[in-house]
Amino acid sequence: MDAAHIRNFSIIAHIDHGKTTLSDRLLHRTGTIATRDMSAQLLDAMDLEKERGITIKAHPVTMLYKAKNGETYELNLIDTPGHVDFAYEVSRSLSACEGALLVIDAAQGVEAQTVANYHLAAKQNLFIIPVINKIDLPHADVAQAKRQLEDVLAVPSEDAIPCSAKEGIGIEDILEAIVERIPPPKPTGERSLQALAFDSYYDTYKGVVTHVRVFNGEIKPGMMVKLVHSGQNFEVKEVGSFNPKPYTRDKLETGETGYMTANIKSASDVKMGDTITDARNPSGILPGFKEIHPMVFSGIYPINTADYEQLKSAMGKLQLNDSAFAYSTETSVALGFGFRCGFLGLLHMEIVQERLRREYNMDIIATYPSVVYKVTMSDKTEKEVDNPAFLPDVTYIAKIEEPMVKAFVICPNENIGDMMSLFSEKRGALDHTETLDSKRVMLTALLPLNEILIDFHDRIKSMTRGYGSMDYEHEGYLESDMVKLDMLVNDEPMDAFSSIVHRTKAEGRGRSLAEKLKEVIPRQQFQIKIQAAIGGKIVASESVSAFRKDVTAKCYGGDVSRKRKLLEKQKEGKKRMKSIGNVNIPQEAFIEVLKS
Numbered sequence: 194m195d196a197a198h199i200r201n202f203s204i205i206a207h208i209d210h211g212k213t214t215l216s217d218r219l220l221h222r223t224g225t226i227a228t229r230d231m232s233a234q235l236l237d238a239m240d241l242e243k244e245r246g247i248t249i250k251a252h253p254v255t256m257l258y259k260a261k262n263g264e265t266y267e268l269n270l271i272d273t274p275g276h277v278d279f280a281y282e283v284s285r286s287l288s289a290c291e292g293a294l295l296v297i298d299a300a301q302g303v304e305a306q307t308v309a310n311y312h313l314a315a316k317q318n319l320f321i322i323p324v325i326n327k328i329d330l331p332h333a334d335v336a337q338a339k340r341q342l343e344d345v346l347a348v349p350s351e352d353a354i355p356c357s358a359k360e361g362i363g364i365e366d367i368l369e370a371i372v373e374r375i376p377p378p379k380p381t382g383e384r385s386l387q388a389l390a391f392d393s394y395y396d397t398y399k400g401v402v403t404h405v406r407v408f409n410g411e412i413k414p415g416m417m418v419k420l421v422h423s424g425q426n427f428e429v430k431e432v433g434s435f436n437p438k439p440y441t442r443d444k445l446e447t448g449e450t451g452y453m454t455a456n457i458k459s460a461s462d463v464k465m466g467d468t469i470t471d472a473r474n475p476s477g478i479l480p481g482f483k484e485i486h487p488m489v490f491s492g493i494y495p496i497n498t499a500d501y502e503q504l505k506s507a508m509g510k511l512q513l514n515d516s517a518f519a520y521s522t523e524t525s526v527a528l529g530f531g532f533r534c535g536f537l538g539l540l541h542m543e544i545v546q547e548r549l550r551r552e553y554n555m556d557i558i559a560t561y562p563s564v565v566y567k568v569t570m571s572d573k574t575e576k577e578v579d580n581p582a583f584l585p586d587v588t589y590i591a592k593i594e595e596p597m598v599k600a601f602v603i604c605p606n607e608n609i610g611d612m613m614s615l616f617s618e619k620r621g622a623l624d625h626t627e628t629l630d631s632k633r634v635m636l637t638a639l640l641p642l643n644e645i646l647i648d649f650h651d652r653i654k655s656m657t658r659g660y661g662s663m664d665y666e667h668e669g670y671l672e673s674d675m676v677k678l679d680m681l682v683n684d685e686p687m688d689a690f691s692s693i694v695h696r697t698k699a700e701g702r703g704r705s706l707a708e709k710l711k712e713v714i715p716r717q718q719f720q721i722k723i724q725a726a727i728g729g730k731i732v733a734s735e736s737v738s739a740f741r742k743d744v745t746a747k748c749y750g751g752d753v754s755r756k757r758k759l760l761e762k763q764k765e766g767k768k769r770m771k772s773i774g775n776v777n778i779p780q781e782a783f784i785e786v787l788k789s
Contacts (some may be wrong), residue, residue, distance in 0.1 A: 195334040199448040200375045201269045201406070203286050205314060206296035207304035207662065211326040215296060215358040215367075216254070216270060223256040223268065225436050253392075253404055253450055255434040260372045267448040268371060269434075284313055286465075288480075289391045289406035289450060292320040292375030294367065295348075299325050299333035299355070303341040303629065305603050305664035311346050322370050325349050329357040337630060345629060378408070378448030383476035386410035386418065388445075395510040399431070401457040402439075405469060406450045408479060413444035417472035420465040426472040427455035463513065486668070487519050487535025488596065488642060488667065489542055490579040492560035492689075493549070494531030498556060501530045507553035508532060513547065516546055523580070525689055527745045530556065533580060536562075539646055555610045561692055564642045567594040567670050583690040584677045587728055593693075594670035596642040602653060603635045604661040612636055619644035620695060633660075639668060641695075678703055678732075680710065681724045696727075703733035711735040770788065 204212045256268045271286040287293065293314045297307060314321055325338045339350035354370055356363030381387055392404035405412065412418065416429045433441040434451035445451045457463060468479045495504045508520050519535040538541040542562060549555045555696050569591045572756045578584050600621070604612055609626070613636075614625055621640030640649075645665070653661040675727050678699050680690035690710075694702055703725025710723045714737050725733040 196380065196446075196448040196692055197377050199269065199378055200206075200262060200273075200292070200371050201290045201378060201448065201450055202292040202294060202371055203271045203290045203314075203319075204294045204296060204331050205287075205310040207298070207301075207306040207310070210296050210298040210301070210304070210307070212357050213324060213354060215294070215324070215356075218358045218361055219268075219270065219368065220254065220256060221439070221640075222361070222368065223258045225254065225256045232468050239765070244658075253435050253452075254437045255450065256436070258372070259685050260492055261369060266372050267449070268368075270745065271450075277581055284317075286318045286391065287314055287319060289389060290320065291378060292371070294324050294371075295321050296324045296423075297338050297342070297353075299327045299335050299338050300330045302334070302338050302633070303345045303470075303603075305601050305635075305662040308345065308601065308667075309664045311348075320375050321348065322367070322374055323350075324363075324367060324539040325353050325355045326358055326544075327364065328355045329360045341629060344531075345635075364521075372779055380447045381409040381479075383409045383473040383719075385474040385476045386412055386416075386469070387476050387479055389479050390420075390463060390465060390467045390469055393513050394461050396454075399454045399462055401513065402452050402454050403457070403463055403469075404450075404452050405445065407445050409447055409476065410471065411444050411446045412453060412469070418469050419472040419475055420462065420464075420467050420469060421475075422467040423462050423601050425462060427457055430454045430456065436585045443705055487517070487537060489536045489538060489562050489564060489646060490529070491542055491562045492523060492525065492531055492533055492534070492580075493520075493534050493546065494525065494528040496556040496558055504532070504549070504555050507549055507555055508534075509781060511548060511553070512671055515545065517541065525560075528560075528626050528689055528729055536578070560689055562646055563693060564646070565595050566596075566675060566693060567599045568592075569594070578693075581693050582688050584693060587676075592672050593675040595667045595673045595675060597671050598640055598642050598645065598665040599668040600640050600665040601635060602638065602647065602661060602663045603629065603633055604657045605633055608657045608661065608735055609636070611709065612653070615652055615656065616640065619649065640665075641671075641673065642667075643693075643695075665786075676727045679726045680706055681711070681722075681726055682714070683722055683725075699725075699727055701733045703727075707733045707735040711737055716740055 202417065204216055205577075206212045208609075253269065253271045256270065258268050259263055259265050269290075271290065274328070295307070295311055297303060311321070323342055325335055325402055327333055328335055335355055339353055342348045342350050342353060354363055354366050357366060358364075364785070386407070387409040388407045389404045390403045394402055396402050412429060412432055414429050414516050417426055418429055430455045431441055432443075432445050432451060433439050434449070439452060442451065445453070453469075470476050478558050479637045495501055503628055505522075508518075512518050512520065516542070517537050522530070523533040524530050534545070535544075536545060539562065542559075545555065546559055563579060563581065565577050565705045566584075568576050568578050568585065570585065571589050571591050573591070576585075577630055585644055602612055613623055616636075616638045619640055621638045621644065624637040624639055626636050627635050648662060654662055674696045676696050676699055678692050678694050680687045680703075690706060692702070707723045707725050714721060717739060721737040723735045723737065724731050750761070
């Protein structure tokens with residue numbers, strides 16, 4: 194189709210504002226999906242997405258729409274995730290578009306990730322069409338949503354289209370607005386093919402399937418293409434688009450979005466954001482995406498050590514589908530061979546682990562999540578530490594800096610006090626507050642990333658009874674009094690349980706870990722000592738009592754000195770056993786503690 198009749202757009206919104214329902218409705222209205230094939234959350238293909246009601250992967254789909262002016266247009270839509278941990282998916286999808294639908298829930302108004310996603314789209318110079326969704330709800334307030342559009346995002350409210358994706362109200366207006374307002378793609382003017390690889394996945398039969406947006410020229414089967422980043426040439430086997438299932442086409446032309454398969458066998462050959470060009474007549478490189486740096490690290494190990502190679506191959510395939518996920522090999526005394534994995538956030542970590550379990554049938558165990566610290570040594574050299582095992586001895590450290598985040602929390606007015614006490618508990622400081630409307634405020638605070646890892650988002654939701662929302666961005670590093678907390682079992686350090694924590698929180702964390710270990714370590718013939726230590730200082734201690742054989746059972750009557758003699762003899766034996774005995778902590782105990 195000629196470029197003037199093509200529109201590429203994305204749907205962006207805060208989590209749960211109705212992006213996927215709206216995309217379902219657009220597919221139905223354009224006749225891409227027949228009524229009998231319709232189902233809720235059609236583009237959310239993963240079980241995980243349907244269960245949690247969130248979008249994890251961006252989904253491209255091509256629709257044909259006959260507009261009121263009688264012309265037929267090709268609309269290429271990419272439905273994107275809303276959660277902050279998947280912002281990289283969103284930024285990659287937006288780079289393949291000229292416009293975006295910004296969806297706002299009429300009942301909830303502008304939320305934290307609405308603001309973040311709006312700025313992502315504005316940075317890419319996309320044309321934004323605001324859509325106010327869920328107008329059929331009894332407590333919908335369209336006037337309020339329009340006011341917030343102007344006050345918070347500085348978007349003219351008369352441009353907003355009211356709709357209800359669930360009831361099918363206003364869908365026609367949205368399709369007309371896409372055709373009229375979003376500009377058609379313009380060729381870059383280069384001499385040959387220029388296409389952007391913005392996503393990919395692994396197919397058992399076809400190998401690596403790459404999602405592409407063609408910016409210039411055309412791509413068709415039999416053509417030799419070059420992946421600029423890896424410098425390798427491949428022959429294109431098949432090209433096509435999604436509706437939402439893949440279907441083959443003769444070629445993809447300027448402005449079109451679809452997929453291509455070539456004889457690419459290795460997952461590492463395709464890099465996201467790479468430029469695909471004609472191998473015989475190469476053209477210039479397209480601006481890709483910025484390299485993403487993982488923020489949260491955790492060790493992932495197979496429960497059965499024989500599954501190591503299988504886990505390695507599963508991770509390669511998963512990284513192809515989720516390029517924000519990074520991994521490298523590591524070993525642990527307690528857990529054997531495994532991987533050090535980097536994630537964008539805690540939900541991202543949870544989803545990756547769940548996908549490894551479900552899609553690749555892997556039995557895995559993950560260690561406690563940590564972040565990347567910058568350590569300045571006494572000789573002024575700097576090193577980055579993401580694993581407590583690699584933290585140098587305290588005598589060689591001049592200072593430790595921890596990553597900070599700027600958190601934007603939107604909450605009802607009555608919860609401001611609760612939020613401020615949560616910030617101070619998490620070693621954060623409130624920067625400033627902004628009033629959004631008569632009921633809600635936006636708080637901006639500076640917090641250590643380490644503190645918001647585990648339960649911060651859940652605490653906000655429970656304190657505000659579900660009305661609070663948060664988004665965060667990285668705000669550099671700050672010097673902090675961090676220490677390495679070691680767990681010792683019978684004076685032997687257990688590397689799987691060590692962590693880097695702030696000095697003020699080390700004692701509490703050490704005590705809770707020691708209590709948990711006391712529950713799961715099986716009793717031995719001698720007493721087992723469990724200690725939490727910072728350097729040489731013990732900050733918490735527990736002990737697992739020994740099994741006792743009743744050696745005095747055979748003494749009935751007689752002098753008490755006989756019993757005392759037997760007990761002394763037993764005590765000697767226990768002492769000798771303790772000095773030579775080893776405590777083998779079973780795998781189940783590690784799993785139990787790490788799960789908690």
